[in-house]
Amino acid sequence: MRFMMLMIPKGYESAAPGTVPDAKAVEAMMKYNESLQKAGVLLALDGLHPPSMGARVSFEGGKPKVSDGPFAEAKEVLGGYWMIQVKSKAEAIEWASRCPGSPNEIIEVRQVQEMSDFPEDVQKAAAGFSEMQAQAYPAK
């Protein structure tokens, strides 16, 4: 099963453009990242620049409306993620608990949808998606 571990750092919603994590925190996190990799569970990981460098698009009534960050009403925003491959939700939670997080950080653990999780008619309509992914992912 694949899970996303979503890092939610409190306060990141108001971080200025160009904010980078502190060196000691990066060092501790890299040790954790290596432990995930050594265990053979790490599929992907990334850090995200703050929302002040991003944008949002809403589609009310089907029309796209663009707003630049930061987003005043956001109480929680994503700071980064890991994708891991494990045998169970309990194992994913176990890994999340080992993250060197600080008291102002939360990790949300979410199961990734696999094609086989969907009912047959949805699988039919989405046919070709796995092949599409296989074609796309080498393009790193």
Place this chain on the structure above:
Amino acid sequence: MKFMILIKANKQSEAGEMPSEKLLTEMGKYNEELVNAGIMLAGEGLHPSSKGARVRFAGKKSEVIDGPFAETKELIAGFWIWRVKSKQEAIDWVRRMPSCGDEEAEVELRQVFDAEDFGAEFTPELRAQEDRLRAQIEQLAK
């Protein structure tokens, strides 16, 4: 540069409702365009937060809270990772995303950290470690 495109959750996604065949077909066409343009690096849907959990940290202890989580607007239902030349290119692609007019749909665009974005804090040793990590991840993903 890389952008992570976050598809925000709504009542329907949190209820585990399947999108309509029409929307799925339109999404399939859209994904194909992204792949053909060489932009698509990754894309996944997430099961509702009722199947998830949150971990809070307090010193050496951690606390686990089971989903679902009330603030739907703060949750995500899926994501893409795209390689684009600029934030504007990512915005232009998002504006063309198929959506159901009657559902609330919101997408957040966030720039992904590249090694060049870090300063001296990201020491040569840490950079080498990251390169090694990414090479190994790529092997595992094959």
